[in-house]
Amino acid sequence: MSRLRHTLPPLATLLPFEAAARLESFTRAAHELHLTQAAVSRQIRALEDNLGLALFTRGHRSVALTDAGAELARAIGHGLETIATTAERLRSRRDSDDIVLLAEMYVAMYWLIPRLPAFQATHPDIRLRVNASTQPLTHAEKSFDLALQCSTRPAGALTPLFSVPDEVFPVCAPSVAEADSLTAADLRAHRILHCRDDPQDGWLSWADWLAAVGLNVTLPEGVMFDSYPVVLQAAVMGQGIGLGWGRGLEHLLATAQLVRPMRASLALPRGLSVYAAAGHADEARTATVVDWLSEALTAATA
Structure with a gap:
């Protein structure tokens, strides 16, 4: 039997808790989730009972996270963000054969674009589409197969395939x-x-x-x-x-x-890193692009 069934708290309690933690208010959380304040309060109480810990200190007209509540809020926020990002990418999955490479704007302009003709000449069967952005991967608004960005910038749950x-x-x-x-x-x-x-x-x-x-x-x-x-x-x-x-x-x-x-x-x-979206790294055409990026990035130091 799955360990998750025994260790996860009731899933129905997570969204009310996340909203109340973020908004610091049961009432505002209820409004956001289209629930009653009493329903949000019951769900959070059920979560506290499941964990055996108080997650909020309750004042007359306000609530504040306890240390345990703050720790749980960070974990749930990160997990829900990862799920939401993955779901959005799945919803917007393309029907085309393009390999989408999300790149830092400056990397796209000054490093990637000058090298694209050589890649296209060697791999005419692969359509590589470059999406340039000044935002880190955690703020990516469109789906991608691979990404190229500064290693110091946030990448959420993704880990680099390699760095240079x-x-x-x-x-x-x-x-x-x-x-x-x-x-x-x-x-x-x-x-x-x-x-x-x-x-x-x-x-x-x-x-x-x-x-x-x-x-x-x-x-x-x-x-x-x-x-x-x-x-x-x-x-x-x-x-x-x-x-x-x-x-x-x-x-x-x-x-x-x-x-x-x-x-x-x-x-x-580890100045610059290459990332793959979940489930994309092993696809043959994507792997070809990864190999090319690795060769091009390691061919000479900047």
Whole structure:
């Protein structure tokens, strides 16, 4: 007999608990689920009885999670999100033969697109469709077979098929500063280009980079952008100094559209990762794309 039947709490209690934990209110949870407040309260009480623990502290007109409740809320939230994401992908499964590769916008623009003609010439029977996004995998809105994104960004329940090194270093247009011409202190005299700094997003900020490479420098406020490709474009146009991820910058550096004004660099042993959607990794055409990505990504360091 399945272990799940003995260990899982009553499934009917999970949605009311998740809603009440998220909204911090039995009443608002009842409204969201189109139930009565009494029904939500009964389901949560049944869950507490099943676990033998109090999940909420109940005030006169409010509720708050206990430590046990907070732990359970995290587990249930993650599990339900994984189920919802998988269900959505199944609902939107394509009838076509496309292999959909979801890629970070900058990876698609600067690394992937220049290499696609070689793949298509070698594998004319495989239709590879690239969906580019600035959002992490946890925010993917459309189904995909494979994904390529920075390893530091959240990927939910997915684990990488493989990862490759990358490095992060300052970049700017030659009109801003010559290659290898600046010290860390010199950065204070330049406009700094920042990307959004959201701890939940996993994107590396200037402050994180400076700390990681051991530079004790306070930078000016600079200019904030909401995506890394925009930071790169601003850098190419001579608007300041930004952080660059080596993967994809080869052409911009080789053609001197960008230079490295200082040699400091942060090595990322697992900088870029390839993921497969659940159940897709063993499909023959998908495996062919994975092999190509592995060969292309490991052919040379960034």
